[in-house]
Amino acid sequence: MSRSEHPIARLRGVSKIYGTTQALSDVDFSCFGGEIHAVLGENGAGKSTLMKLLAGVIQPTSGDIEVNNAVTRLTSPADAMVRGLVCMFQELSLVPDLSVRENLMLGAVGTGLGRLNASVVRSAQDILAQIDGGAIGMKTRVADLSLAERQQVEIAKALTRNPKLLILDEATSALNASVVEKVFRLIRAERDRGVGVLFISHRFHEIESLADRISIFRNGAHVETFDNGAYDYSAIISKMVGQRIDDLFPPKPPANPDAEEVLRVDGFSWTDKLRDISIVLRKGQITGLGGLDGQGQGSVLQGLFGLLKGTEGRCVVGGIPVTITHPKQAKNPKLGIALVPEDRKTEGLILQQSIARNLELAALGTDGIDASDVTIYQPFLDALELKCRSLDQPVGELSGGNQQKVALTKWLALGPRCMLLADPTRGIDVKTKTQIYALLRRLADSGVAILLVSTDYEELIHLCDEAHIFYQGRIVRHLTGNDVTAEAIIAASLNIPLPAQTSEAANG
Amino acid sequence: MGNLLRSNQREAIAILVLAVLLTLYLASHPSGPNTYVITIWANQCLILALAAIAQFFAVIVRGIDLSVGAVMALTNCVASYFVIGSGLDMALGIAAVLAVGVACGLFNGAVVVFGRIQPIVATLATASLFVGLALLLRPTPGGRIDYDLADAFTLDVFGIPTALIIAAAVIVLFWVPLRRTGLGLGLYAVGSSEQAAFQSGMPVPVIRLVSFAMGGLFAGLAGLYFSFVTTTGDAGIGPNYTLNSIAAVVLGGVALRGGVGTLTGAMAGAFILKTIGSLMFFSGLPPLAQPFIEGLILAGAIAIGGAGVLRVRNRLEVFGK
Numbered sequence: 001m002s003r004s005e006h007p008i009a010r011l012r013g014v015s016k017i018y019g020t021t022q023a024l025s026d027v028d029f030s031c032f033g034g035e036i037h038a039v040l041g042e043n044g045a046g047k048s049t050l051m052k053l054l055a056g057v058i059q060p061t062s063g064d065i066e067v068n069n070a071v072t073r074l075t076s077p078a079d080a081m082v083r084g085l086v087c088m089f090q091e092l093s094l095v096p097d098l099s100v101r102e103n104l105m106l107g108a109v110g111t112g113l114g115r116l117n118a119s120v121v122r123s124a125q126d127i128l129a130q131i132d133g134g135a136i137g138m139k140t141r142v143a144d145l146s147l148a149e150r151q152q153v154e155i156a157k158a159l160t161r162n163p164k165l166l167i168l169d170e171a172t173s174a175l176n177a178s179v180v181e182k183v184f185r186l187i188r189a190e191r192d193r194g195v196g197v198l199f200i201s202h203r204f205h206e207i208e209s210l211a212d213r214i215s216i217f218r219n220g221a222h223v224e225t226f227d228n229g230a231y232d233y234s235a236i237i238s239k240m241v242g243q244r245i246d247d248l249f250p251p252k253p254p255a256n257p258d259a260e261e262v263l264r265v266d267g268f269s270w271t272d273k274l275r276d277i278s279i280v281l282r283k284g285q286i287t288g289l290g291g292l293d294g295q296g297q298g299s300v301l302q303g304l305f306g307l308l309k310g311t312e313g314r315c316v317v318g319g320i321p322v323t324i325t326h327p328k329q330a331k332n333p334k335l336g337i338a339l340v341p342e343d344r345k346t347e348g349l350i351l352q353q354s355i356a357r358n359l360e361l362a363a364l365g366t367d368g369i370d371a372s373d374v375t376i377y378q379p380f381l382d383a384l385e386l387k388c389r390s391l392d393q394p395v396g397e398l399s400g401g402n403q404q405k406v407a408l409t410k411w412l413a414l415g416p417r418c419m420l421l422a423d424p425t426r427g428i429d430v431k432t433k434t435q436i437y438a439l440l441r442r443l444a445d446s447g448v449a450i451l452l453v454s455t456d457y458e459e460l461i462h463l464c465d466e467a468h469i470f471y472q473g474r475i476v477r478h479l480t481g482n483d484v485t486a487e488a489i490i491a492a493s494l495n496i497p498l499p500a501q502t503s504e505a506a507n508g
Numbered sequence: 509m510g511n512l513l514r515s516n517q518r519e520a521i522a523i524l525v526l527a528v529l530l531t532l533y534l535a536s537h538p539s540g541p542n543t544y545v546i547t548i549w550a551n552q553c554l555i556l557a558l559a560a561i562a563q564f565f566a567v568i569v570r571g572i573d574l575s576v577g578a579v580m581a582l583t584n585c586v587a588s589y590f591v592i593g594s595g596l597d598m599a600l601g602i603a604a605v606l607a608v609g610v611a612c613g614l615f616n617g618a619v620v621v622f623g624r625i626q627p628i629v630a631t632l633a634t635a636s637l638f639v640g641l642a643l644l645l646r647p648t649p650g651g652r653i654d655y656d657l658a659d660a661f662t663l664d665v666f667g668i669p670t671a672l673i674i675a676a677a678v679i680v681l682f683w684v685p686l687r688r689t690g691l692g693l694g695l696y697a698v699g700s701s702e703q704a705a706f707q708s709g710m711p712v713p714v715i716r717l718v719s720f721a722m723g724g725l726f727a728g729l730a731g732l733y734f735s736f737v738t739t740t741g742d743a744g745i746g747p748n749y750t751l752n753s754i755a756a757v758v759l760g761g762v763a764l765r766g767g768v769g770t771l772t773g774a775m776a777g778a779f780i781l782k783t784i785g786s787l788m789f790f791s792g793l794p795p796l797a798q799p800f801i802e803g804l805i806l807a808g809a810i811a812i813g814g815a816g817v818l819r820v821r822n823r824l825e826v827f828g829k
Contacts, residue, residue, distance in 0.1 A: 087707075096767075107709035113689060308821060308822055
């Protein structure tokens with residue numbers, strides 16, 4: 001690790017004001033070449049604003065940005081890219097209707113509006129092959145890719161633009177552990193070549209394993225920068241939130257495998273995506289679905305919620321066999337199923353509409369519930385501490401964490417018997433995560449059965465009472481109690497036997 | 509190969525439908541399939557095809573252009589004054605006609621990009637402006653285009669209608685090369701996701717402006733070709749072509765939400781629409797029933813393009829793109 005002598009980019013007294021909101025106030029910040037610099041902070045702490053300034057998407061209200069020791073005005077992403085500042089955005093920068101190949105060529109170095117250059121496609125393919133993305137078809141439309149595949153393409157696209165400073169904003173949020181490790185290998189190689197890397201992630205273990213230095217932001221101000229390892233886990237968290245959070249996860253009550261069954265599926269299958277899935281959800285239990293991305297976990301939730309056509313298998317809710325063919329049937333109080341989808345921006349919320357209107361959506365058309373009655377939502381909004389100006393504010397203006405609170409609340413108000421959650425904490429800050437974890441545990445304690453798809457194995461370990469691990473549309477392992485360990489989850493995700501089991505087999 | 513066919517599914521369907529309709533038309537025409545019949549058909553189709561290309565450039569960047577017919581009327585009137593005389597006169601006249609088209613397109617683009625006005629409203633206003641100018645030039649139909657020049661563009665070369673050669677040239681010499689540039693890609697990027705295009709480092713306002721300018725150019729070409737076919741100037745030709753150009757791009761598989769479709773598809777849509785009209789004329793159907801049948805065929809053709817929805821196994825994909 002040879003850190004460059006001068007910073008590649010430097011902010012001096014930078015402030016950014018949106019209307020009446022101060023997103024960044026008087027920030028001094030430097031990033032050097034040959035160093036991986038993690039930026040930590042709650043949502044709304046100013047991390048994304050910082051990234052957007054460096055990427056040329058927005059310009060500072062006051063203060064200067066220096067690139068290579070010269071004060072520079074970054075007027076557009078193209079301008080920033082020419083100077084070697086390349087950003088991989090959390091809000092994906094891929095064009096959905098264009099193919100992977102076309103997206104890689106779009107805006108590539110030296111192309112502009114002129115002749116397209118196919119050489120970037122080849123180097124991007126090399127990069128994709130290194131991060132388990134080799135199977136992604138170059139002619140596939142980006143809209144047809146999974147979220148994880150899109151992130152892999154984003155990473156490849158950013159790396160083909162010869163970055164001097166690579167900015168990664170939640171670059172790995174939808175990727176599973178084994179791909180993340182490969183991406184990290186790539187990022188470390190870039191660092192060793194002298195590239196500076198600015199890295200935002202909400203996953204602590206990722207930052208711990210990757211970062212050389214860590215900067216903390218809080219409420220738009222730069223709090224502190226220190227070498228990785230200088231502080232422990234809980235000290236870092238308390239710097240971020242300004243108060244100590246003792247534990248990320250709420251304490252787990254003893255599992256109760258004999259609790260009353262709420263929902264049971266047997267031999268659930270759908271096209272070639274799901275094969276013979278059997279899951280039992282019990283009152284008060286949180287059941288996790290893990291595995292690599294796109295192994296069918298998400299389809300199980302959609303199938304149970306009546307979104308898939310042509311599903312097979314038996315489904316029993318509250319002791320009565322049912323065939324769920326429509327979300328309206330699923331959310332009916334007789335069944336009481338709720339689904340909080342994976343992509344809150346497109347599937348969970350209507351971003352232009354107000355918080356109040358969004359909250360009403362699930363309750364509308366449900367018997368016995370007055371959707372326009374704000375008091376049915378308020379307890380959940382209070383428990384989750386939703387931060388907003390008023391309920392008339394458009395949801396799109398909220399931070400990611402607060403958006404998710406709205407998406408959760410609209411279903412909680414129906415008092416569901418069974419909650420299906422697709423990666424509810426993806427790309428969300430630590431404080432909101434703890435709030436959501438605590439809420440889910442409280443819901444479980446009150447008798448709700450919860451089915452949770454997660455890409456973060458810490459959630460499966462610390463939050464869930466049991467976990468099913470998927471591989472190619474099948475459940476390959478069912479883990480309960482103390483068997484839910486990081487090693488067991490990763491091994492099952494890759495469909496390889498646990499090291500311990502291998503030795504047993506050898507002995508036997 | 510399967511992938512290629514799937515990604516061009518809309519265009520493939522459009523071309524198939526066109527082939528069927530053309531066969532029917534030629535079979536039902538009283539004088540049978542001869543060069544004369546095909547040339548007349550091709551000329552009519554090319555006018556609408558050029559108008560549809562003009563519409564395509566607005567729609568592809570998530571806009572719509574209600575001034576296509578108006579620009580045609582204006583350029584038609586300009587042509588009826590200047591495309592006559594010596595060879596040099598005519599060359600300058602044609603240049604002037606196309607320059608007027610480009611200027612109209614740039615004006616539309618500027619109102620949309622810098623005025624931040626929705627394309628549908630902006631072009632509704634500019635359409636009136638352009639027709640107003642055309643009426644000042646030609647209060648009543650009149651003027652003349654050089655007959656020899658008009659013949660050269662509207663007859664045939666060795667039995668192949670010149671109109672079809674022009675159509676092929678537009679695709680091969682203009683569209684295919686454009687598709688291989690950052691600009692060609694940028695049109696789709698801006699239409700599909702403006703934010704993603706911007707964050708990928710594309711100059712979004714420039715692309716949108718250029719797209720409208722190219723739309724103006726093709727509306728001008730449509731007006732010019734209309735002049736060759738009719739050899740006169742008429743300020744009242746607009747409204748019909750505007751609506752038909754929109755129907756043509758939709759028929760040709762161009763999504764009105766932007767970012768999807770091809771110029772070739774837009775042209776195919778125009779050929780289909782015109783062929784349906786011609787088919788009606790010789791069909792022997794009562795004239796009063798013809799608009800009804802024409803509409804039915806149009807609706808049917810569009811429904812075929814949407815038939816994929818029936819095969820969707822995940823209900824969410826019905827709402828997706």
